[in-house]
Amino acid sequence: xxxxxxxxxxxxxxxxxxxxxxxxxxxxxxxxxxxxxxxxxxxxxxxxxxxxxxxxxxxxxxxxxxxxxxxxxxxxxxxxxxxxxxxxxxxxxxxxxxxxxxxxxxxxxxxxx
Amino acid sequence: xxxxxxxxxxxxxxxxxxxxxxxxxxxxxxxxxxxxxxxxxxxxxxxxxxxxxxxxxxxxxxxxxxxxxxxxxxxxxxxxxxxxxxxxxxxxxxxxxxxxxxxxxxxxxxxxx
Numbered sequence: 001x002x003x004x005x006x007x008x009x010x011x012x013x014x015x016x017x018x019x020x021x022x023x024x025x026x027x028x029x030x031x032x033x034x035x036x037x038x039x040x041x042x043x044x045x046x047x048x049x050x051x052x053x054x055x056x057x058x059x060x061x062x063x064x065x066x067x068x069x070x071x072x073x074x075x076x077x078x079x080x081x082x083x084x085x086x087x088x089x090x091x092x093x094x095x096x097x098x099x100x101x102x103x104x105x106x107x108x109x110x111x112x113x
Numbered sequence: 114x115x116x117x118x119x120x121x122x123x124x125x126x127x128x129x130x131x132x133x134x135x136x137x138x139x140x141x142x143x144x145x146x147x148x149x150x151x152x153x154x155x156x157x158x159x160x161x162x163x164x165x166x167x168x169x170x171x172x173x174x175x176x177x178x179x180x181x182x183x184x185x186x187x188x189x190x191x192x193x194x195x196x197x198x199x200x201x202x203x204x205x206x207x208x209x210x211x212x213x214x215x216x217x218x219x220x221x222x223x224x225x226x
Binding site: 041049097106 | 144146153154157161202208209210211217218220222
């Protein structure tokens, strides 16, 4: 059974710091991995999507890596800003044709001015 | 491209009452998903539709939850009767076939008192 774990559960950093969020999954048989951002009480905004054949994806100050063999992904945020404060969720797709996406519980990030 | 539309944004009801949520996916997205997200947890899949057919409803509490997607476009999720533990954010997502990732709506925040 696929389980997705995100560590730490919460993180507080001063503005300007570079930071890394971690995601691990128990079964390496995934089709892709997606990182999302969620503001309090709101829906999910997709940040980055990494297919199983890819090693990393970049968008602006965000970089996500994927190591399927070790069951790990990291989300790197450069030069953090207070506007980055949110919960970051990772999810793995375990079923072909967009079936069965499993989520971690998220990391709640606070960036202090 | 318009996103996934959900309504209402918020709903407060008393236990044992009924409630319905509505979702309109991105145009052309054949697959539609309803997720339940309890505070502090990752989203959990309730039901997945492919066009107007159910692909997976294994985690839908069928004694009180029901969902339909008539005509394979918009969808309604209903809870009757509601329990206190149903308090959560209900998220709708849609996708194309393949591995292109999910797009989520803004969610409906349900509070059962």
